[in-house]
Amino acid sequence: MKVIFAGTPEFAAVALQSLHEAGFEIPLVLTQPDRPAGRGMQLQPSAVKQYAVKHGIKVLQPLSLRTDSKDPQRAEEAKAAHQRLLSTPYDVMVVAAYGLILPRSTLDIKPCINIHGSLLPRWRGAAPIHRAIEAGDSETGITIMEMEEGLDTGPMLLIERIAIDDSDTTGSLHDKLAALGGKMIVEALGKMQHQQLEAVVQPEEGVNYAAKISKEEATLDFTQSAVEISRKIRAFNPFPGAHGSVNGTVIKLWGAEVLDGGSKSPAGTVLAADAQHGIVVACGTGSLRLTELQKPGGKRLPAAEFIKGFPLEGLSFA
Known part of the structure; x- marks a missing residue:
């Protein structure tokens, strides 16, 4: 089975590695410039390009795949990429966090299936891992789905669930899902070869849009509850990094850890900053014990080390 792979970051590179090591022939990889x-x-180069180059797989890096782009350069690159796809023998295109829209002209060449980092239709869009943690979801997973022109709207082929631990950050959950996605895409293509994949239309209820993360969102509002702030800290680790x-x-x-009980002090007040209690901050509801912090130009430090160089007692987070 010949597979063209389209993806860009580490999440996608794990899937590419899984397909390559499983013995699938990969005549071409698409990745962002x-x-x-x-x-x-x-x-x-992207993580996907690095893996492809290391293993002698041909790489194509168009700015766009839309031949109708108003930008002449992008339109020309898209036309060249389209011709390259037409001239490359393959059976299926596998897409994982590619970052470019696949137009109808691409989707119509051969079947296209996507590795999506959520339990569809719970989180469609660019940042399903961040949004699942931020929302307090108890579980997430990988959905292998058929691609169509809508944003993550295609029929589902395989689904596998995993729990979101209270300690999970976007970084740790990303790694779990990347490994799961790599395993599942190999399984999905194996079933596809034997006509054993059943497409299930996504339910119309329960759809949420996982909007791309902006740096502005990472500014914490301490008038929110301790639970909400704790989720944001985990969701924005490692990018863009929550801050006050x-x-x-x-x-x-x-x-950060959510503490039982609240405080009558204004939200953001540092209630304690010492070796015995750690760094405790009042929130709109409840309080947080901050466990790892970083000042500008400094390293990420445990709270006990941080306050040695940046005393916080009697101060407030804005």
Whole structure:
């Protein structure tokens, strides 16, 4: 079975590796163009491209797949990519966090199936892992689905569930789902080869849109409940990093525990900042013990180490 793979970040690279190691022939990989990254803002290849190049798999990096783009360069690249797809023998396209819209012209060439990081239709869209944690979901999973022009609206082929632990961050849950997605796509293609996949239309109820995460969202509002703030801290770890400010200094918060009981102090007040109690902050409802923090230009530190260089007693988070 010949598989064209389309994906960009580490989540997708895990799936590509699974397919490659399972013995599927991969004549071509589509991934987004190299992007500036790091302190020097040097062009960096995607995780998918790095894996493909290392294993001698051909790579195509169009700016767009939409041949009707109003941008002449994008339209020309899309036309060239379309011709490349037409001239490359393959049986199915597997898509995982590609980041580009697949137009009808691409979807019509061969079957396209997607590895989606949620239990559809619970979270459609760009950030299903973040939004599941932020919303307090008790479980999530991977849905292998047929692709159509709608955003994550296609029929479901395989679903597998996993629990979201109270300690899970987007980083830890991402890694669990990436591994699960890699396992499931190999299983799905094996079943496809033997006509054993059954497509199930998504239910119309329970649809939510997992909007892309913005950096602005990471500014915490301590008038919210301790439970809500704790979820945001976990959801925005590792990106973009939840934060509050103390006397104008932005402090990133990487870990927190919800404490029983509340406080009559104004939301954001640092109730304790010592070795015995840790860093405890009043919230709109309840309070939080902050466990890992980071000041500008510094390292992520446990609370006990952080307050040695940045005393917080008597101060407040804005």
